[in-house]
Structure formats: C-alpha cells, structure tokens
Amino acid sequence: MSARKSAVNGLSASQAKELLKILTDKRDELRRSISTRRDRDSTIDPSEIIEELEQASAGQHQDVSLRILDKEVKLLREVERALKKFESDEYGLCEGTMEPIGYARLKARPWARYSVTHKEELERIQREQSTLRPGR
Numbered sequence: 113m114s115a116r117k118s119a120v121n122g123l124s125a126s127q128a129k130e131l132l133k134i135l136t137d138k139r140d141e142l143r144r145s146i147s148t149r150r151d152r153d154s155t156i157d158p159s160e161i162i163e164e165l166e167q168a169s170a171g172q173h174q175d176v177s178l179r180i181l182d183k184e185v186k187l188l189r190e191v192e193r194a195l196k197k198f199e200s201d202e203y204g205l206c207e208g209t210m211e212p213i214g215y216a217r218l219k220a221r222p223w224a225r226y227s228v229t230h231k232e233e234l235e236r237i238q239r240e241q242s243t244l245r246p247g248r
Contacts, residue, residue, distance in 0.1 A: 121204035122212025131222050135195050142188040149181050190223040206230050
C-alpha cells in the first residue's frame with residue numbers, strides 16, 4: 113500500500129504497516145493452529161475406544177474440534193482476503209460504500225470488510241427481512 117493510497121484509505125503509512133503485520137501474524141497463527149488441529153484430530157478413532165462413555169466423550173470432543181476448525185478456516189479466509197486487499201490498494205475501504213473503514217475498527221478487527229455504519233445497516237436489513245419471513 114503506497115503512502116498516498118493509505119492516506120486516501122484513511123490510514124497513515126505506519127498504521128497500514130502495523131495492520132499488515134497483525135494480519136500476517138494472524139494468518140500464520142491460524143495456519144499453524146489448523147494444521148495442528150487436523151493432525152491431532154485425525155488420530156482420534158472413536159471406533160477403537162471400547163466403552164460407550166468414552167466413545168460419547170470422544171465424539172463430543174471431535175464435534176467441538178470440528179466446529180473450532182471450521183471457525184478457524186473461515187477466519188483464515190477473511191484474513192487472506194484482507195491481505196489481498198493490500199496488493200490492490202483497497203485495504204481499509206468498506207466493501208459496501210468504498211469509504212474508509214477507520215483505524216479504530218481495523219485495529220480491533222483488521223479483517224473487517226465493512227465500516228461500522230454500513231455493517232449496522234446490513235444487520236438492520238437482515239433483521240427486518242427475517243421478521244418478514246413466515247415461520248421465523
């Protein structure tokens with residue numbers, strides 16, 4: 113991200129550099145965690161456990177591990193998406209409005225895709241649509 117572009121996106125060059133490092137570190141951390149979790153969980157075979165209680169416990173553990181793995185994989189995709197935005201000088205811009213997101217929001221959630229205002233609007237629309245649907 114160039115210094116000129118980072119100013120347009122509402123970030124100073126030092127802020128952009130800091131956020132890039134946070135994202136890179138988070139990506140590396142998630143990759144390690146996902147790899148470790150996959151390796152560890154692939155060694156658990158509930159069919160080899162004799163007692164039913166142990167099988168149930170192993171099954172619950174595996175379910176929780178799969179949910180955590182799924183969340184980590186989704187977050188990794190978001191982090192990688194944010195890193196790609198650095199390459200195209202689009203990092204820091206709201207995907208809905210193309211306005212700067214703001215350093216405070218990016219510092220709290222560096223992979224944020226939307227400004228707080230736009231995200232709140234999306235959530236409001238989603239709530240309205242869900243209340244209009246029968247059976248919800």
